[in-house]
Amino acid sequence: MPELLDARLTGCFTVVFPQLDPKDVSRATMDSVTGWDSVATVTLVNVVEEEFGMQIDLDDVEHLVSFEQFRDYLSTRQVKTT
Numbered sequence: 001m002p003e004l005l006d007a008r009l010t011g012c013f014t015v016v017f018p019q020l021d022p023k024d025v026s027r028a029t030m031d032s033v034t035g036w037d038s039v040a041t042v043t044l045v046n047v048v049e050e051e052f053g054m055q056i057d058l059d060d061v062e063h064l065v066s067f068e069q070f071r072d073y074l075s076t077r078q079v080k081t082t
Contacts, residue, residue, distance in 0.1 A: 009051075016044045029065060
């Protein structure tokens with residue numbers, strides 16, 4: 001169900017970055033999104049953890065700098081499907 005994962009992750013991104021148009025979220029990177037700094041990263045990680053019912057390893061956070069990397073990370077882990 002990659003579409004469901006993408007939709008839920010898009011929701012997480014739009015909560016943290018409300019200026020992003022949902023159709024542009026899939027291309028979002030730390031470099032392309034205004035305001036995506038370390039504080040926004042922590043907030044995004046917390047929102048994603050809550051949405052998917054899981055914990056993101058602190059060692060992995062530094063590598064999660066784009067929508068695509070978050071999606072890849074989540075797709076390789078056991079995440080809550082509802």
